[in-house]
Amino acid sequence: MMVKKNIIDTHIHIWDLEKARYEWLDNDTSVLNRSYHLEELLPEMSNTPVASGILVQAANNLEDTTLMLDTAGRHREIIAIVGWLPLMEPHKVQMLLEKQFDKEPYFKGVRHLIHNESDPRWLLQPQVTESLEMLASYHIPYDIVGINNEHLKTAIQVSEKIPSLRMVLDHLNQPPIKAGQRFGTWGELMKEIAANGNVYAKISGLGTASGNPVGWTADDIAPYVGYALEVFGTDRCFLGGDWPVSTLAGSYGTHWEKYTGIINTLLNDEDAEKVYYMNASLFYNL
Known part of the structure; x- marks a missing residue:
């Protein structure tokens, strides 16, 4: 199948060390310990099948969310953001939403850096839990x-307590690729959580x-992608590039070449279109 330029990259990060606090970068000695703006990514994105993207929070503060909203307002390529809310303070969550x-x-x-x-x-x-119930009532999904x-x-x-809350497991919750397990405890737990039709991968x-x-x-990585597609189904999986964290493992284009190669091998055209953009559109109410 020819890959059309229609993919939604559901996982792009930006950060500005002068505008928000990113505690996880304090002792980081990698290339990630600097500011990353969308303008740096866009030329690479133009050479991939990615048509649009979603910015995902990189700090547990509202300054990071403001940065993403400002960026989205200036770039047509960004169609949504996954922001942050002070989930430990339900009254503030209510106020901010209203x-x-x-x-x-x-x-x-919404997302919080639970890891x-x-x-x-x-x-x-x-x-x-009270805040998450509020998100469910507003039909706002949550990234885990x-x-x-x-x-x-x-x-x-969480999915048992709040079954109506739409959730997605970022990065497939770190499958045991390094350990070479197929698929061990991770696989059993993924199968268990997939029983809730409101949980996506x-x-x-x-x-x-x-x-x-x-x-x-x-x-x-193909066996783990295939397993996710098997247990969640082709209606509840979508793709994310994870830039710029992904630069630790190669270029933006390299990641998308591998992801699309796997999807095109495993799925027919109709199901591939779901994974490329339809499922994300439904999950994030785009």
Whole structure:
């Protein structure tokens, strides 16, 4: 199948060290420890089948969300953002939704950097649960950035407590590519959470998850992509590039070449179109 320029990249980051605080970069010695603006990515994006993108939060503060909204307003390529809300303070969440974000056309989802919290069950705190219930009532989906099986177990409990909350597992919740497991505890937990039809899988971040950032291949990640498509179905999976974190494992174009190669091999044209843009449009109310 010829890949048309219609893909929605559902996972793009930007950050500006002068405009927001990014605590996770404090001791980072990699190329990520500098500001990244969308203007740097756009020339690369133009050479891929990606037609548009969604900006995803990179800091647990409103300054980062403001930066993304400002960027979205200036670039037609950005069609939505996944922002941040103070989930530990439900009254503030309510106020922000009522007075600002529910009226903001680009504000289409929420995320918190749970993988940087010491407690893997952070999402199960009563205040957070109350805020998540609020998101469900506003039909705002939630991105879960989990990196281990404990995060996945927590996500399962959240999906049981608030079954109407649409959630997506960023980066497939770090499948055991590096360990070479097919598919172990991760696989069982993914199957369990997929039983909730409101939980989606985001195929993204797999180059860095491979444990071999320099030499990873499409063959390394294809079994995990295939497994996600099998347990979630072709109606509940979509793609994300994870730029600029993905630059630790190759160029933007390289990632999309591998992702589209896998999708085109595994799926027919109709199902590929779902994964490329239709599912994301439905999930994020685009």
